[in-house]
Amino acid sequence: EVQLLESGGGLVQPGGSLRLSCAASGFTFSNYAMVWVRQAPGKGLEWVSGIGGSDGRTFYTDSVKGRFTISRDNSKNTLYLQMNSLRAEDTAFYYCAKDTGQFSNWFDSWGQGTLVSVSS
Amino acid sequence: EIVMTQSPGTLSLSPGERATLSCRASQSVISNYLAWYQQKPGQAPKLLIYGVSTRATGIPVRFSGSGSGTEFTLTISSLQSEDFAVYYCQQHSAWPLTFGGGTKVEIK
Numbered sequence: 001e002v003q004l005l006e007s008g009g010g011l012v013q014p015g016g017s018l019r020l021s022c023a024a025s026g027f028t029f030s031n032y033a034m035v036w037v038r039q040a041p042g043k044g045l046e047w048v049s050g051i052g053g054s055d056g057r058t059f060y061t062d063s064v065k066g067r068f069t070i071s072r073d074n075s076k077n078t079l080y081l082q083m084n085s086l087r088a089e090d091t092a093f094y095y096c097a098k099d100t101g102q103f104s105n106w107f108d109s110w111g112q113g114t115l116v117s118v119s120s
Numbered sequence: 121e122i123v124m125t126q127s128p129g130t131l132s133l134s135p136g137e138r139a140t141l142s143c144r145a146s147q148s149v150i151s152n153y154l155a156w157y158q159q160k161p162g163q164a165p166k167l168l169i170y171g172v173s174t175r176a177t178g179i180p181v182r183f184s185g186s187g188s189g190t191e192f193t194l195t196i197s198s199l200q201s202e203d204f205a206v207y208y209c210q211q212h213s214a215w216p217l218t219f220g221g222g223t224k225v226e227i228k
Contacts, residue, residue: 037165044208045165045219045222047219059215105153106171110166112163
């Protein structure tokens with residue numbers, strides 16, 4: 001059974017940093033691209049970033065380019081999102097999700113999410 | 121960026137009724153790269169449909185997807201109690217990947 005478990009969320013001041021982690025199990029992690037998708041409370045879904053399974057190619061939405069960095073450690077079956085220069089508008093639940101291949105770009109398994117709150 | 125627009129915002133229906141949800145893309149380049157997800161309160165999204173019309177593993181046949189070009193539809197043939205939720209479309213053609221704003225299907 002595929003399992004994705006996010007951690008690392010919390011309350012941070014504007015301008016601060018957080019690193020999210022997503023521990024994966026139940027599948028061959030390196031064979032699949034992975035993404036982060038966020039959802040502000042009561043709002044819709046927003047794709048944030050994606051990373052290839054083995055080639056490490058990365059993609060970002062414009063609003064986080066230069067501030068967020070996605071990475072992965074295939075030896076630890078873990079996905080990361082380093083978030084710097086956080087803004088109030090980054091407040092959201094952050095979900096990690098598994099691609100069905102190498103950038104098929106639809107997502108068949110999701111974690112339960114971790115909440116990031118940016119506030120002074 | 122490809123903008124995805126869903127309508128209506130809210131659909132009020134009774135169990136057993138047919139639900140028709142619409143999704144429009146701002147560009148026709150998405151071809152057949154369109155997915156649908158269901159999200160219930162407090163839960164993560166769940167993949168229903170990809171490639172416009174292919175049901176994901178374990179998804180009941182009452183869910184069907186159709187469309188082409190810029191206009192796409194998710195149909196639930198006969199609403200069950202567990203189907204009342206928010207539904208999102210997502211284009212998986214080009215980066216940045218984008219979702220529609222969602223359609224809430226509520227009990228009438």
